[in-house]
Amino acid sequence: QLQLEESGGTTVQAGGSLRLSCRASGRAFAAYAMAWFRQARGGEREFVAATTANGEKTYYDDSVKGRFAISRDNIKNMAWLQMNSLQPEDTAVYYCAARYYGIAPRFDEYDYRGQGTQVTVSS
Numbered sequence: 001q002l003q004l005e006e007s008g009g010t011t012v013q014a015g016g017s018l019r020l021s022c023r024a025s026g027r028a029f030a031a032y033a034m035a036w037f038r039q040a041r042g043g044e045r046e047f048v049a050a051t052t053a054n055g056e057k058t059y060y061d062d063s064v065k066g067r068f069a070i071s072r073d074n075i076k077n078m079a080w081l082q083m084n085s086l087q088p089e090d091t092a093v094y095y096c097a098a099r100y101y102g103i104a105p106r107f108d109e110y111d112y113r114g115q116g117t118q119v120t121v122s123s
Contacts (some may be wrong), residue, residue: 002026002112004096009117016086020117022079022096030054030074033103035110036081038092038119048094049081050103059103086121093118
């Protein structure tokens with residue numbers, strides 16, 4: 001079983017950068033694919049980025065490709081989302097999630113999910 005806790009969300013100006021962290025507590029973190037999702041106010045929760053259990057492969061939504069980078073450290077039980085060139089449309093609550101059977105596109109397909117951290121990008 002895993003517990004996930006996000007941190008690092010804050011208010012940043014457009015064009016700025018931010019790194020979100022996801023701390024996992026529990027066993028076998030290295031067995032889980034990790035993903036980041038986000039939900040803007042009034043919007044649906046959407047896929048942002050994901051990495052395989054060993055971190056060798058990464059996937060991104062087209063809206064963040066080239067600006068965001070997902071990474072993980074299976075020794076530290078941590079995952080990160082580096083966000084660059086932030087825009088107001090990136091404003092959302094960001095969630096990390098873990099899935100034993102690999103990457104999936106929907107948040108509700110993940111076995112464990114965090115509570116989220118708010119990112120606000122001001123123009």
